[in-house]
Amino acid sequence: MARENIYQEEEFPSPIRQLWYTFKNTPVAIIAFSCYLFLVFFSVFGSFITPHDIVENNLDKLLLPPAWNDDGDVSYLLGTDDLGRDMLSRLIHGTSLTFGLSFVVVFFALAIGGIIGSISAINRGIKASFLNHFLDVILSIPSLLLAIVIVAILGPGLGNVLWAIALVSIPQFVHVTHNAIKEEQKKGYVLIPILDGASETRVLITSIYPNIIDKVIIQATLAQSAAILDIAALGFLGLGAPIPMPEWGSMLANSLDLFYIAPWTSYLPGLAILLTVIVTNLVGEGLRHSLKIQKD
Amino acid sequence: MLNFTIRRLNLLFFTLLMLSIVSFSLSYFFPGDALVNLSGEINADQQRTEQLVELYNMDKSVFHQYTAYIGQIFSGNFGISMSSQVPISDELHTFLPATIELCLAALFIALIFGVPLGFIAAIFHNKPLDKIILTFAMVGYSIPVFWFALILILLFSITLSWFPSSGQLNLLFEIEQVTGFKFIDILLSDSEYQAQALKDAFMHIVLPAIAVATAPMTIFIRLARTSMLDVLESNYIKAAKAKGLSQAHIIYHHGIRNSLVGIVRLIGLHFANLVTVAMIAEVIFNWQGAGSWLIESIFARDYTAIQGGLIALASFTFFINILADFLYAALNPLERHKKHGA
Numbered sequence: 288m289a290r291e292n293i294y295q296e297e298e299f300p301s302p303i304r305q306l307w308y309t310f311k312n313t314p315v316a317i318i319a320f321s322c323y324l325f326l327v328f329f330s331v332f333g334s335f336i337t338p339h340d341i342v343e344n345n346l347d348k349l350l351l352p353p354a355w356n357d358d359g360d361v362s363y364l365l366g367t368d369d370l371g372r373d374m375l376s377r378l379i380h381g382t383s384l385t386f387g388l389s390f391v392v393v394f395f396a397l398a399i400g401g402i403i404g405s406i407s408a409i410n411r412g413i414k415a416s417f418l419n420h421f422l423d424v425i426l427s428i429p430s431l432l433l434a435i436v437i438v439a440i441l442g443p444g445l446g447n448v449l450w451a452i453a454l455v456s457i458p459q460f461v462h463v464t465h466n467a468i469k470e471e472q473k474k475g476y477v478l479i480p481i482l483d484g485a486s487e488t489r490v491l492i493t494s495i496y497p498n499i500i501d502k503v504i505i506q507a508t509l510a511q512s513a514a515i516l517d518i519a520a521l522g523f524l525g526l527g528a529p530i531p532m533p534e535w536g537s538m539l540a541n542s543l544d545l546f547y548i549a550p551w552t553s554y555l556p557g558l559a560i561l562l563t564v565i566v567t568n569l570v571g572e573g574l575r576h577s578l579k580i581q582k583d
Numbered sequence: 584m585l586n587f588t589i590r591r592l593n594l595l596f597f598t599l600l601m602l603s604i605v606s607f608s609l610s611y612f613f614p615g616d617a618l619v620n621l622s623g624e625i626n627a628d629q630q631r632t633e634q635l636v637e638l639y640n641m642d643k644s645v646f647h648q649y650t651a652y653i654g655q656i657f658s659g660n661f662g663i664s665m666s667s668q669v670p671i672s673d674e675l676h677t678f679l680p681a682t683i684e685l686c687l688a689a690l691f692i693a694l695i696f697g698v699p700l701g702f703i704a705a706i707f708h709n710k711p712l713d714k715i716i717l718t719f720a721m722v723g724y725s726i727p728v729f730w731f732a733l734i735l736i737l738l739f740s741i742t743l744s745w746f747p748s749s750g751q752l753n754l755l756f757e758i759e760q761v762t763g764f765k766f767i768d769i770l771l772s773d774s775e776y777q778a779q780a781l782k783d784a785f786m787h788i789v790l791p792a793i794a795v796a797t798a799p800m801t802i803f804i805r806l807a808r809t810s811m812l813d814v815l816e817s818n819y820i821k822a823a824k825a826k827g828l829s830q831a832h833i834i835y836h837h838g839i840r841n842s843l844v845g846i847v848r849l850i851g852l853h854f855a856n857l858v859t860v861a862m863i864a865e866v867i868f869n870w871q872g873a874g875s876w877l878i879e880s881i882f883a884r885d886y887t888a889i890q891g892g893l894i895a896l897a898s899f900t901f902f903i904n905i906l907a908d909f910l911y912a913a914l915n916p917l918e919r920h921k922k923h924g925a
Contacts, residue, residue: 427598427852427904428897431859432877439881439889440612516727520863523729524878539730546733547741557730564725572721 306501309577316573322566329379330387337376338362341533345371350549368538368552369545377533378559384445384534385522386563389514392453393507399453400460401503407461408468409487422458430455430517438526445534448527452517456510463506467499501578508571512564519560535560587912595905599898606894607652613886617641621652623662623671623887661891666883671891674876679895680763681751682872686861688788689795690854697800698846701807705842706834708812716804723801728860732794732867739790746790749869753787756780791868799857806849810842817841844915851907855900 300308311317329336339345351367352359353374359366365374425433437451468491471477480490521527522536530541535556542552610620619625622635636642640651655661661671704716740748751765752758758765758772758780769780814820815838823833862874869875873892880888 427855427900428602428893429855429858429862429900431862432893432896435877435881436609436889436893439884439886440609440614442614443881512725519727520729523727524863524866526878526881536727536729543733546737550737553730553733557727557733560727560730561722561725564727565721568721568725 302498302501303504305581306574306577309580310573313573313576315569316576319566319569319573322562323570326382326386326563326566327390330383330390333379333383337373337379338364339373339376341372341377341380342531343372345373347371350545350552352549353551365555366549366551368542369549374552374555377538378535378555381533381535381538381556381559382563384528384532385515385518385536385560388445388449389452389511389518392449392514392518393456393511395453396456396510397460397503397507400457401464403457404461404464405468405491408465408472409491422461425455426458426462430513431520434517434521435526438521443526445528445532448518448521452514452521455517456514459506459510460503463503464499467502468495471495471498501574505571505574505578508567508574512567512571515560515564515567584912588909591905591908595901598901602894602897602901603653603656604649606890607649609890609893610886613889614884615886619665620886620890621662623665623668623885625665656894661894662887664880664888665885666880666888667885671887674888675873675891675895676763677760678763678871678873678876679899681765681870682858682861682865682874682896683899684764684766685788685791685795685865685870685872686854686857688792689799689857689861690850692792692796693800693803693857694850696796697803698807698843700800701804702811702834702839702842704804704808705811705815706838708815713808716808720801720804723797726797728794728798728863729867731797732791732864735790735794736867747787748790751784751787751870752780753783756783791864791870794864794868795857795861798860799853802853802856803846803850806846807842810845811838813845814838814842844911847907847914848911851904854903854907858896858900 310320345367348360348363348367349371350369351363351371353366354361354364356366363373363375365378367373368377433455434448434451437454438447441447441450472495477490477494480494485493518527518534519536519539522534523540525537525540528534528537530537538556539553539560542549542556545552610617613620618632618635618639618641619627621639624631624635627635638651638655640647659672661675663670664674667674700716700720704713707713736748739745747753752769756769756774756776756779758768758774761768761771765784766781769777769784772780774780820833820837823837828836858874861872862877864870865872865874866878873896877889877892877896879885880892
């Protein structure tokens with residue numbers, strides 16, 4: 288039978304969907320992505336599935352080693368810390384602090400950075416070059432130094448640390464959006480809506496954004512891995528999450544005195560940070576790889 | 584080249600201008616009185632306060648205050664530390680060289696191991712060796728430095744006792760501080776135990792430098808790999824192959840030289856990252872540097888110290904950035920004269 292509609296084109300998937308088609312054929316990337324979703328699940332529902340309360344002290348079971356040790360207890364799978372708090376519960380709960388909050392921070396930075404980047408890409412001349420050079424200045428100051436300055440202004444605390452890290456991660460998004468938009472503006476398809484009389488903002492939203500979103504998302508995963516490390520580092524230095532909170536960095540800092548007698552209290556939070564950052568980086572790397580394959 | 588130099592120096596000038604504005608405005612952003620934050624003199628009496636008001640032009644407009652502040656900075660007066668009441672410039676003179684020493688040692692390690700590993704990975708592209716190096720780079724890039732430093736201490740200082748776990752030099756050695764750089768001070772001193780002191784200082788810097796170098800090294804591995812892969816795909820390499828040159832010859836004479844140029848430019852960009860890592864490592868290794876000093880001053884609410892530290896560390900990073908730019912321009916004629924590229 289003849290095709291009913293001869294004008295029907297083959298479907299052209301959107302750039303983000305194309306990215307997904309290539310992405311899902313890379314085994315390592317898809318494993319990392321599953322782990323990533325698992326972490327997202329933990330950070331949303333973590334407080335409901337923990338076997339013990341995170342601040343519950345169990346004075347009979349101080350510094351219990353993990354269950355595979357001879358002295359371990361199965362109901363405390365990863366052992367307990369010096370106050371008898373269950374390590375597993377604290378680690379699971381900590382996912383929402385270290386990993387979940389990094390998600391929020393990056394989302395915030397992406398939104399602000401995207402807006403500034405778009406403004407500087409549309410405008411020419413002094414305004415654009417001022418924005419760019421100002422950001423270059425911020426980019427070349429060490430991020431921890433900036434975070435320390437901001438924490439000094441606002442005072443220590445988890446909330447203030449998050450503001451600091453968000454501000455520190457904005458410039459890279461400005462750069463990425465700015466450069467991506469500039470690159471797209473040179474292409475032919477952008478000219479068509481302009482000839483149709485669409486305003487510059489409308490061209491940006493309907494034509495350019497869908498085509499640069501893949502690059503921005505890749506930058507976001509890289510920014511997230513840096514944000515996780517920063518949150519944990521500031522927690523470790525005692526500037527971030529207060530002591531009872533199971534933020535991985537501050538858990539690690541609290542366990543420093545126990546390093547010799549109860550090594551698992553320091554190994555486990557460190558491993559948690561390491562694995563989370565690796566997973567996030569692998570997802571980002573997988574996305575970048577798929578983008579490169581598409582380009583070829 | 585002159586044009587290039589002027590452009591870079593112009594950029595450096597505006598960067599420093601911006602930095603000084605940020606730093607000046609901090610004294611208003613920080614909690615407390617702006618004059619106290621600027622000078623750090625918390626216990627000044629009436630007479631001294633009047634002197635300070637005159638010194639910093641506090642009774643005039645913000646612009647006059649700013650110019651007075653710049654004048655003070657250029658005459659080397661950063662105020663005095665709020666917690667120790669020692670001039671910030673003296674503290675910087677003690678602590679900043681230690682940080683610079685650590686950063687340069689780490690940069691050296693990162694380059695000397697990172698770049699060749701990246702080249703090897705590129706030469707064996709998509710072979711098992713490439714995969715191993717990439718996996719190593721991924722883990723090294725993701726490892727939190729404070730945790731890695733602890734593991735290094737546990738393994739090499741406590742279990743194996745090869746290296747000391749903290750400090751810069753054994754207290755037994757009496758080395759007079761001249762420049763603040765431990766190695767230079769030891770060489771300048773006329774101590775009879777000079778050789779032992781040098782060895783001791785070297786043993787002390789190994790672990791912190793490795794901890795700091797790991798993350799930048801993995802970045803250099805990836806940069807070197809990408810840069811080499813790009814070069815190996817280019818036409819002049821194909822031409823060299825067509826000429827019948829051996830693979831080793833191509834890589835040594837054409838590959839390495841051309842890809843190194845691309846890496847030099849990016850060293851500057853990643854230096855800020857290295858300084859961040861060094862600041863954290865200083866705390867763990869009890870390294871008496873600007874990073875640990877800054878972090879202590881947050882807990883002491885020593886705002887003058889934070890201001891001074893920001894200026895010093897940020898200018899140091901800018902300086903290295905510009906230096907890398909010049910090095911790049913010296914190596915790459917395309918950057919100096921656009922006409923070479925046509």
